[in-house]
Amino acid sequence: MSCNSGTCQSSCYKDEYSVTDQPPATANYERSNDASLRGGDSNGQNLCIKCKVNETMAATHSAAAAAGGDIGRFCADCFRNNLFGKFRFAVTSNAMITPSDKVLVAFSGGSSSRVALQFVHEMQQKAQKNFDASRDRSLPVFGVGVAYINESIIFPAASNDLNQAVNDMELIVSSLAPPEKQFFVVPTQNIYSPDCAVGKNQLTELVAAVSDATGKEDLLEHLRMLSLQKIASENGYTKIVLGTCTSRIASHVLEATVKGQGFSLAADIQYVDARWETPVVLPLRDCLSEELNTLCSLDSLKTIEVLQQPRSGINGLISSFVQLLQKDNPSRESTILRTAGKLTPFHFNRIPEDGHDNGHSASQRRQRKYNLKPNESLPPKSFCFICNSPLKKSSNTSLDGFENGGTSAGLYTAACSSCQYQILPKDPSSLEYFYSLLPKSMADLENDSRNNHNISVLLDLAQKMQWPAAGSRIKGD
Numbered sequence: 001m002s003c004n005s006g007t008c009q010s011s012c013y014k015d016e017y018s019v020t021d022q023p024p025a026t027a028n029y030e031r032s033n034d035a036s037l038r039g040g041d042s043n044g045q046n047l048c049i050k051c052k053v054n055e056t057m058a059a060t061h062s063a064a065a066a067a068g069g070d071i072g073r074f075c076a077d078c079f080r081n082n083l084f085g086k087f088r089f090a091v092t093s094n095a096m097i098t099p100s101d102k103v104l105v106a107f108s109g110g111s112s113s114r115v116a117l118q119f120v121h122e123m124q125q126k127a128q129k130n131f132d133a134s135r136d137r138s139l140p141v142f143g144v145g146v147a148y149i150n151e152s153i154i155f156p157a158a159s160n161d162l163n164q165a166v167n168d169m170e171l172i173v174s175s176l177a178p179p180e181k182q183f184f185v186v187p188t189q190n191i192y193s194p195d196c197a198v199g200k201n202q203l204t205e206l207v208a209a210v211s212d213a214t215g216k217e218d219l220l221e222h223l224r225m226l227s228l229q230k231i232a233s234e235n236g237y238t239k240i241v242l243g244t245c246t247s248r249i250a251s252h253v254l255e256a257t258v259k260g261q262g263f264s265l266a267a268d269i270q271y272v273d274a275r276w277e278t279p280v281v282l283p284l285r286d287c288l289s290e291e292l293n294t295l296c297s298l299d300s301l302k303t304i305e306v307l308q309q310p311r312s313g314i315n316g317l318i319s320s321f322v323q324l325l326q327k328d329n330p331s332r333e334s335t336i337l338r339t340a341g342k343l344t345p346f347h348f349n350r351i352p353e354d355g356h357d358n359g360h361s362a363s364q365r366r367q368r369k370y371n372l373k374p375n376e377s378l379p380p381k382s383f384c385f386i387c388n389s390p391l392k393k394s395s396n397t398s399l400d401g402f403e404n405g406g407t408s409a410g411l412y413t414a415a416c417s418s419c420q421y422q423i424l425p426k427d428p429s430s431l432e433y434f435y436s437l438l439p440k441s442m443a444d445l446e447n448d449s450r451n452n453h454n455i456s457v458l459l460d461l462a463q464k465m466q467w468p469a470a471g472s473r474i475k476g477d
């Protein structure tokens with residue numbers, strides 16, 4: 001909660017969107033809109049469904065008209081307020097940002113993270129104004145940094161393109177001042193060591209050791225998170241803000257289901273993910289990618305498309321499938337998220353309550369209000385050593401398709417089934433080599449999760465069992 005909105009504004013906002021009996025804020029939000037939607041229909045003109053005064057964006061902006069859904073039925077001002085409102089509601093009701101925080105915004109150059117950056121900046125700017133205006137200056141203004149993870153070693157871009165893109169990002173970040181924001185451009189290989197050459201070799205070999213297109217993409221996503229965590233911990237950041245939106249989460253829900261990650265899915269789709277050293281927050285969880293794209297074009301927020309990678313393998317198939325569903329019915333993505341939102345979250349899906357600040361009380365209120373009962377039974381150290389997904393303790397059921405499965409339970413306490421199938425090498429003899437290529441932070445996770453078991457036990461088990469056949473895997477491009 002930022003100091004400015006912690007007072008009047010946030011509570012006004014909360015009242016406005018507090019419809020009880022609905023678990024996630026999305027549902028509240030949609031419901032309050034539904035009522036006005038019907039009102040909007042009856043006026044029979046091109047008037048905004050919210051203020052009923054201005055013309056709709058469908059009439060005034062071609063981009064909004066093309067976006068479909070309800071976007072075009074707002075006027076530009078109401079659309080903007082509505083979107084920022086969803087962001088602010090997510091932030092305040094989940095205690096994502098407190099005055100004492102230093103938040104690191106992960107910036108890829110895409111429209112989602114661009115909007116996340118913009119909104120965090122607007123919130124910070126407001127907090128700064130309030131600070132300057134207040135007499136006692138008791139509430140500090142939260143700090144903001146921006147991080148771009150340079151993956152050019154994996155996705156080689158023309159160096160001109162990359163330089164241009166990084167310059168553009170620098171301009172974007174420096175234009176969002178005051179308050180000034182630190183900007184980090186960090187290559188992925190830095191997770192190994194500050195010495196780029198060493199890390200470069202190891203990273204290239206690690207990525208090359210994963211033959212599956214989906215596995216490769218998933219591994220890179222985990223590495224991205226490790227990079228962000230490293231930047232945050234080395235520079236004193238207390239939260240990491242991701243631009244993950246409803247559309248992205250809807251795809252993730254289906255991807256995780258297909259990959260057999262149903263048990264851990266609930267962990268990934270909440271507002272807060274504090275399983276990491278630096279908690280990760282998703283303030284755009286209730287915003288559609290269409291809305292974020294529309295805002296970028298409406299407000300001329302520059303995005304950097306040249307570095308965006310198309311998704312591949314299972315992930316690619318599913319994103320195009322979800323896009324298709326969404327085209328068919330503009331509320332599909334929200335419905336998928338809302339349905340998956342009924343899964344019980346984990347104990348780490350809220351900001352840890354070591355709080356000296358008053359931020360966490362908002363989170364507690366919300367927990368009570370929506371009756372969220374986190375899954376407390378899970379031992380905190382039981383996480384996949386590759387993707388950090390929580391692991392189910394009795395994982396015998398996940399041994400389907402493995403011969404001699406009963407004797408290899410130990411192996412399965414170290415990696416989730418998805419990482420088993422898609423990322424770990426099929427040939428047990430290459431497992432040691434693969435393990436040696438992992439960055440230390442992943443190896444640490446492995447040590448944590450297995451307590452007294454060490455890698456030699458793991459390798460031993462791998463030798464004794466037959467590794468899964470690759471028949472059921474989807475090969476990517």
Ligand SMILES: [Zn+2]
Nearest residue numbers: 048051075078
């Ligand atoms: Zn309006």
Ligand SMILES: [Zn+2]
Nearest residue numbers: 384387416419
């Ligand atoms: Zn995993």
